[in-house]
Amino acid sequence: MIKTATIIYDLIDPTLKTDSKTGTASSNSQYSVPNNALSVPNKVKLAYLEKRYFKLDGTFVFPKGNENVGWESETASGESGAVNEWVQWVFANTHNSFGIQIGFNGGTIATDFTIEYFNNDTPIGTITVTDNTETTYSDASTMLDWNKVKISITKVNNVGQRARMSYVVFGVSDEYTSDELMRVTASRATDLTAEKIDAGECEFEFYNNGRFDIKSIKDLPSDIQQNINIQVYFDNKIFGSYVSRGTSVGDNGKTITIQGYDDFFTLGETYFLKGKIASNKSLYNWAVEVANDCGINLIIDDSLKNVFSNGYIGYVPHREALRLIAEAGNCIIRTDRNGYNYLAPHTPTAAINFDANKIIKESFDVDNSQKIDGVVVERYTYVLSSTAVGLAEIQDVALIGEEQSMWVDFATFPASVDSVAASANITIDTVKTEYYSDRALVYFTGTANETGWITIIGKSYATSKTSILSGADSGNIKTISNTLITNSTVAESVLAHQTARTQNIYMYSANLYIADEDLSLGGEVNLNGENIYMTKISNYVDAETAETNIVGYDK
Amino acid sequence: MNELIYNRTVNDVNNKTDKAYFQKADFDRIQEWIAYLSDEFGLNLTVTPLEFAAAITDERITEILNNLSAIRDNHAWNFTPIAPDKNKWDWIKMNAVEKILADVNLWWNNQQARWIYCGTLRCGQRKI
Numbered sequence: 001m002i003k004t005a006t007i008i009y010d011l012i013d014p015t016l017k018t019d020s021k022t023g024t025a026s027s028n029s030q031y032s033v034p035n036n037a038l039s040v041p042n043k044v045k046l047a048y049l050e051k052r053y054f055k056l057d058g059t060f061v062f063p064k065g066n067e068n069v070g071w072e073s074e075t076a077s078g079e080s081g082a083v084n085e086w087v088q089w090v091f092a093n094t095h096n097s098f099g100i101q102i103g104f105n106g107g108t109i110a111t112d113f114t115i116e117y118f119n120n121d122t123p124i125g126t127i128t129v130t131d132n133t134e135t136t137y138s139d140a141s142t143m144l145d146w147n148k149v150k151i152s153i154t155k156v157n158n159v160g161q162r163a164r165m166s167y168v169v170f171g172v173s174d175e176y177t178s179d180e181l182m183r184v185t186a187s188r189a190t191d192l193t194a195e196k197i198d199a200g201e202c203e204f205e206f207y208n209n210g211r212f213d214i215k216s217i218k219d220l221p222s223d224i225q226q227n228i229n230i231q232v233y234f235d236n237k238i239f240g241s242y243v244s245r246g247t248s249v250g251d252n253g254k255t256i257t258i259q260g261y262d263d264f265f266t267l268g269e270t271y272f273l274k275g276k277i278a279s280n281k282s283l284y285n286w287a288v289e290v291a292n293d294c295g296i297n298l299i300i301d302d303s304l305k306n307v308f309s310n311g312y313i314g315y316v317p318h319r320e321a322l323r324l325i326a327e328a329g330n331c332i333i334r335t336d337r338n339g340y341n342y343l344a345p346h347t348p349t350a351a352i353n354f355d356a357n358k359i360i361k362e363s364f365d366v367d368n369s370q371k372i373d374g375v376v377v378e379r380y381t382y383v384l385s386s387t388a389v390g391l392a393e394i395q396d397v398a399l400i401g402e403e404q405s406m407w408v409d410f411a412t413f414p415a416s417v418d419s420v421a422a423s424a425n426i427t428i429d430t431v432k433t434e435y436y437s438d439r440a441l442v443y444f445t446g447t448a449n450e451t452g453w454i455t456i457i458g459k460s461y462a463t464s465k466t467s468i469l470s471g472a473d474s475g476n477i478k479t480i481s482n483t484l485i486t487n488s489t490v491a492e493s494v495l496a497h498q499t500a501r502t503q504n505i506y507m508y509s510a511n512l513y514i515a516d517e518d519l520s521l522g523g524e525v526n527l528n529g530e531n532i533y534m535t536k537i538s539n540y541v542d543a544e545t546a547e548t549n550i551v552g553y554d555k
Numbered sequence: 556m557n558e559l560i561y562n563r564t565v566n567d568v569n570n571k572t573d574k575a576y577f578q579k580a581d582f583d584r585i586q587e588w589i590a591y592l593s594d595e596f597g598l599n600l601t602v603t604p605l606e607f608a609a610a611i612t613d614e615r616i617t618e619i620l621n622n623l624s625a626i627r628d629n630h631a632w633n634f635t636p637i638a639p640d641k642n643k644w645d646w647i648k649m650n651a652v653e654k655i656l657a658d659v660n661l662w663w664n665n666q667q668a669r670w671i672y673c674g675t676l677r678c679g680q681r682k683i
Contacts, residue, residue, distance in 0.1 A: 030610065047577065047611040047644065054577040054611075057568050058643035064613040076608045162608065 002234045002514065002539055002546040004177070005184040007204050009258070010229040011098040012171030019095070025087040027074035029162060031063055034087050037070035043166040044069060045106045050076055051160030053107050072164035081111065081156045085163040088150035094119060095147065099140045099172030100127070102151070108164050109135060112155035118148040133157070138172050180206045182255065183542035186232040186240050188262070190334035190521045190535055192346055192553060193501050194326035197319050197333050198536065199265035202232050202242045205257040230260040234539050241339025262335040263296050267319035270294055273407070275313040276436045277382055277414050277461060283307045283329045283484065287343055290325065294318035301344035304329045310486040311380050312414060312437050328484040330497040334521045348533055349523040354512055356528055360547070363511035364528060372502040373475035377468050379491040380483055382461040384416055391415050392440070392456045399425065401448025405441060408456060413438040415460040423452035437461070468492065470499040478502055505554045508532050514548040524555060531555040556591060557584045561654040563646040577649060579607045588656045589622045595663060596629050616641045619652075627655050630662055
């Protein structure tokens with residue numbers, strides 16, 4: 001039975017990472033790059049002949065020239081550790097932050113310093129620190145609408161050492177323990193047939209013991225309400241990693257509820273626009289293309305390098321695009337407890353046994369309502385027409401005298417573009433313009449204040465489908481209609497895999513007394529004599545209840 | 556020249572004594588001894604100085620360790636440490652550097668003491 005829950009909530013504006021920023025400093029050592037201090041990991045301590053700095057503990061490095069130290073000053077401190085150094089970062093956009101963390105790893109700690117926030121040159125707020133002794137300094141001040149931060153150091157803890165900061169994080173990781181949490185629910189989910197992508201989700205409610213000075217949701221900076229990393233722990237073991245999507249405030253600010261989902265949730269809201277019919281393109285390359293397009297970190301199994309398609313992915317959400325790849329490659333999509341996303345074949349772990357004593361009474365359920373009697377896989381064939389036709393004609397394009405871009409949807413698709421024509425007052429940038437099978441992204445420049453037209457000529461593909469069947473041809477039939485399945489070998493492989501995973505398969509669920517088992521998605525459990533693969537694991541804890549629920553299907 | 560130091564222990568590192576750090580004075584002492592022994596053996600080694608607070612670069616530590624090996628190679632040793640590598644530089648490697656210099660210097664002093672003075676052998680002396 002779960003006893004405790006802990007939430008780590010990274011109160012860090014996610015747009016900071018991608019915003020362009022300029023770092024400058026009063027001085028820099030040969031290895032100092034101010035912007036390097038804005039990333040946390042992989043910092044090194046260099047072998048400097050400063051006073052009592054290069055400790056003989058094997059952790060210092062003799063530099064070759066490209067080491068990442070974060071920021072450090074050129075000159076060393078004088079008597080009593082006095083320095084007069086500063087470093088500042090100017091961001092292209094404004095940001096909000098709740099707290100700041102500064103890492104002083106390396107033996108030198110800034111004891112006296114100020115942190116100033118500006119909107120351009122207008123001061124937003126100042127944090128003054130004296131007699132700091134922490135190697136990782138943190139502060140919980142809320143700063144809103146800033147685009148420049150300047151940190152000025154006037155004293156370090158040692159004589160004869162550089163001022164240095166190995167990292168700066170504009171935000172803090174807030175930790176909520178069982179003392180503050182009112183309830184926590186969290187789940188991880190996958191689908192062994194890639195028929196759908198189930199998103200893991202979490203929701204937690206906590207007492208706001210003055211941590212946030214808010215009375216309503218309006219008081220909470222908008223940037224810290226969404227896209228914040230959440231890590232959920234049960235009994236001090238990490239259960240899942242999520243991204244916040246919603247926040248609500250209750251009881252005049254005394255309680256706050258936060259909802260989060262795994263990375264795949266948001267992929268249902270953005271679309272893949274760049275599908276293009278290719279000859280023998282591996283599913284691995286398709287996955288890389290989709291992952292790059294939507295910006296998800298995805299660990300793709302190498303087996304997909306050997307599965308090829310002559311088809312394409314049309315205009316679908318990124319989540320659906322990844323599902324199509326998984327389905328055609330007999331893979332599953334899942335997020336592990338640390339937030340790593342995988343597209344890989346199902347590889348179950350060794351079975352964990354849950355006998356009747358570990359199943360909460362009357363919670364065991366068996367359901368066959370989704371039982372499949374037969375499976376049909378449709379194999380797509382695309383044949384390019386020999387006749388060129390007009391794919392799109394855009395009239396009355398308003399021109400601005402500068403480079404413009406425009407998505408143009410084809411009237412018939414999929415298609416292959418032969419040429420593009422435009423009115424005399426438009427010049428098409430043929431290098432930047434991209435043609436896909438359903439649409440084109442056209443870059444052009446035209447005469448300001450005039451209108452023009454653009455026509456795209458090409459050949460359409462004739463699309464046909466042939467079906468192969470396994471099992472009964474009537475009853476509850478599952479039809480796999482996947483535009484990436486164009487190869488007969490792939491179609492047969494998918495048919496065999498789907499038949500094994502769906503025909504006569506039952507769904508099981510139970511609430512369990514979990515002690516210390518390490519449950520993983522797709523892992524095998526013996527549930528009261530039934531061997532199943534887990535597809536959903538959910539934990540719930542509040543002041544009176546603690547539950548673990550698993551859902552799975554026949555092995 | 557300042558006396559070489561090769562008695563550092565893990566307690567120095569744990570207790571953060573002066574001997575737990577590689578500082579400018581340590582660097583100067585090692586370079587001074589390398590320069591001295593280079594002259595004694597006619598090795599003509601390059602010994603590059605560094606300013607206070609400068610980084611001991613990979614190039615510089617390589618120079619020091621190559622010099623150290625050249626000096627150590629003057630004799631077939633069976634007791635002094637081998638020249639350490641430059642990775643994970645700790646108190647043991649620092650001791651090894653200074654112990655090599657101390658042992659070479661001791662050996663060289665003993666060799667010199669055995670030399671014939673004014674070309675005359677006395678009872679019990681031998682020519683080398």
